Amino acid sequence: MSNEINYKNNPLHGVSLKSLLIEIVDQYGFEILFAYLNINCFKTNPSIDSSVKFLKKTNWAREKVEVFYLYEYKCLPRAPYDQYTLPPRERIIPEDQVPGDPKELSLEDAERLCEKRVNKPAAREQWDEQSSGKNVDLWANRKKKSE
Numbered sequence: 001m002s003n004e005i006n007y008k009n010n011p012l013h014g015v016s017l018k019s020l021l022i023e024i025v026d027q028y029g030f031e032i033l034f035a036y037l038n039i040n041c042f043k044t045n046p047s048i049d050s051s052v053k054f055l056k057k058t059n060w061a062r063e064k065v066e067v068f069y070l071y072e073y074k075c076l077p078r079a080p081y082d083q084y085t086l087p088p089r090e091r092i093i094p095e096d097q098v099p100g101d102p103k104e105l106s107l108e109d110a111e112r113l114c115e116k117r118v119n120k121p122a123a124r125e126q127w128d129e130q131s132s133g134k135n136v137d138l139w140a141n142r143k144k145k146s147e
Contacts (some may be wrong), residue, residue, distance in 0.1 A: 017055055020065070021048055035110030066088035066089060
């Protein structure tokens with residue numbers, strides 16, 4: 001048996017960051033990329049070369065763009081948990097999953113998504129407060145060992 005992992009089904013396999021960026025910029029443009037990804041290189045004097053330079057230096061931003069490429073542009077189903085924790089280029093895409101057509105994205109959808117992201121932590125905090133009733137220190141009544 002071989003210990004080699006087959007990444008050939010991953011759409012990122014063999015695709016340079018520059019060519020990936022050209023594809024998604026041609027499809028969506030810098031304005032939509034900024035609206036969805038909130039990465040400044042797509043807003044302030046955007047160009048392919050300056051974006052590639054920034055993304056090569058910044059792992060979190062590059063991974064965010066690669067995830068966008070896989071799941072928005074290539075329309076693959078979301079990764080299972082064991083693959084989700086890996087960087088996008090290291091994910092193994094099952095053989096039966098084939099890339100689809102790019103999703104239709106708009107600035108209005110990006111605004112709704114942004115509002116949803118902002119409201120999510122607030123809703124979680126409200127739920128936490130309701131479910132607990134009050135803040136309780138679970139360790140407060142613990143008996144201390146006698147020395």
